[in-house]
Amino acid sequence: xxxxxxxxxxxxxxHVLAAxxxxxxxxxxxxxADSGNAPIACGxxxxxxxxxxxxxxxxxxxxxxxxxxxxxxxxRLISLRAADLDARFPGLLDSILAASGEAARAHGPLPIPAxxxxx
Amino acid sequence: xxxxxxxxxxxxxxHVLAAxxxxxxxxxxxxxADSGNAPIACGxxxxxxxxxxxxxxxxxxxxxxxxxxxxxxxxRLISLRAADLDARFPGLLDSILAASGEAARAHGPLPIPAxxxxx
DNA sequence: TCAATAGTTCAATGAATTTTGAACAAAGGC
DNA sequence: GCCTTTGTTCAAAATTCATTGAACTATTGA
Numbered sequence: 001x002x003x004x005x006x007x008x009x010x011x012x013x014x015h016v017l018a019a020x021x022x023x024x025x026x027x028x029x030x031x032x033a034d035s036g037n038a039p040i041a042c043g044x045x046x047x048x049x050x051x052x053x054x055x056x057x058x059x060x061x062x063x064x065x066x067x068x069x070x071x072x073x074x075x076r077l078i079s080l081r082a083a084d085l086d087a088r089f090p091g092l093l094d095s096i097l098a099a100s101g102e103a104a105r106a107h108g109p110l111p112i113p114a115x116x117x118x119x
Numbered sequence: 120x121x122x123x124x125x126x127x128x129x130x131x132x133x134h135v136l137a138a139x140x141x142x143x144x145x146x147x148x149x150x151x152a153d154s155g156n157a158p159i160a161c162g163x164x165x166x167x168x169x170x171x172x173x174x175x176x177x178x179x180x181x182x183x184x185x186x187x188x189x190x191x192x193x194x195r196l197i198s199l200r201a202a203d204l205d206a207r208f209p210g211l212l213d214s215i216l217a218a219s220g221e222a223a224r225a226h227g228p229l230p231i232p233a234x235x236x237x238x
Numbered sequence: 239t240c241a242a243t244a245g246t247t248c249a250a251t252g253a254a255t256t257t258t259g260a261a262c263a264a265a266g267g268c
Numbered sequence: 269g270c271c272t273t274t275g276t277t278c279a280a281a282a283t284t285c286a287t288t289g290a291a292c293t294a295t296t297g298a
Contacts, residue, residue, distance in 0.1 A: 013218045014142045021137025022256090042275060053257060055276060060255095074265045074274045089218035091210055099132045099208035141286085161245060172287055174246060179285095193244045193295040 001071040003062065008084035011065035016089070019064035024048050025057050026100060029066060032080045033097050039070065039077035120190040122181065127203035130184035135208070138183035143167050144176050145219060148185060151199045152216050158189065158196035 020026050028045050045054045058078060061067040066085065070077040085093045139145050147164050164173045177197060180186040185204065189196040204212045 013215070014140055014145055016140075017136045017145070017215070018140025021133055021135075021140045023133045024256095026133055026136070043273090050258075051275070052259075052277090056256075059276090076275065089214060091214035092218050095208060095210035095214050096132070096136070099211050143286090162243095168286095169288070170245070171247090171289075175286075178246090195245065 003069040003071065003076075005062065005068055005081075006065045008065070008081070008088055011085065011088045013089065015064045016066060016085070016092070019060050019066055020096060022057070022060075024053075025061055026096075028054075028057060028061065028078075029080065030097070030100050032067070032078065033082075037080050037082055039079040041075045041077055043075075045078075122188040122190065122195075124181065124187055124200075125184045127184070127200070127207055130204065130207045132208060134183045135185060135204070135211070138179050138185055139215060141176070141179075143172075144180055147173075147176060147180065147197075148199065149216070149219050151186070151197065152201075156199050156201055158198040160194045160196055162194075164197075 020029060027048055031045065032040060042051070042054055042058060045058070048054060049057070058067065058069070058076075061078075062069050065081060065088075068079050068081050070079070080093075082093060139148060146167055150164065151159060161170070161173055161177060164177070167173060168176070177186065177188070177195075180197075181188050184200060184207075187198050187200050189198070199212075201212060
């Protein structure tokens with residue numbers, strides 16, 4: 001089960017940039033990337049704000065095409081649309097994650113660093 | 120002569136993304152990149168809005184560290200801080216320009232493509 | 239000097255955005 | 269069935285952002 005999401009080719013650059021221009025939403029995306037793109041429930045973002053506020057920011061990220069939301073029981077599982085984003089805007093998510101001090105890449109679950117850098 | 124600019128290492132990712140999340144400012148940056156990073160006076164952006172509105176957006180871009188403003192007589196010459204941005208956030212400007220349908224790269228005036236890719 | 243050009247600054251307005259709390263819906267566990 | 273957990277929706281308040289016009293500065297050129 002899944003909430004409605006826009007098609008990958010309808011993701012708009014200004015909307016993506018505006019969505020990630022908010023520190024709270026950027027932190028959410030960073031956390032998703034940190035998880036190796038494994039889905040995280042809304043509650044996992046509690047440190048970034050109130051339940052209702054997180055719900056608002058997650059809706060923005062979903063509407064911008066940055067995240068996917070799957071319904072699992074009473075939870076929503078949020079994940080990055082990393083492949084869709086990289087197909088639409090090659091390298092963009094990677095460079096933003098790298099710029100935000102990130103280890104995770106847009107592709108691949110979790111590249112084990114040869115010499116434990118950057119975690 | 121030059122207006123005050125923040126240091127390259129103080130450029131903030133959320134500020135850059137928020138600044139470029141506005142369609143008018145993204146169009147301005149695109150136009151600067153299109154020019155091969157040659158400076159453009161404020162009047163060159165007239166198509167994007169009123170004089171006073173452009174002044175506002177150019178101030179936002181300068182404050183975010185995306186553009187440099189040189190004073191030349193009664194004009195202001197605006198240019199992209201492409202090298203500073205690329206040093207601080209490698210690949211970010213490039214991927215945004217590419218995503219916005221751009222030919223110009225963050226570095227080098229105009230690299231002639233060997234096999235006409237990405238134009 | 240006078241007028242025109244190029245932009246900035248200021249204050250006001252309107253439009254979006256963010257944040258909050260109350261009320262709600264939909265499972266899941268007892 | 270009932271309560272708890274998880275999250276959404278709604279409306280209101282607070283904040284921020286974008287746009288406009290009037291007034292201003294500074295430079296250039298006649």
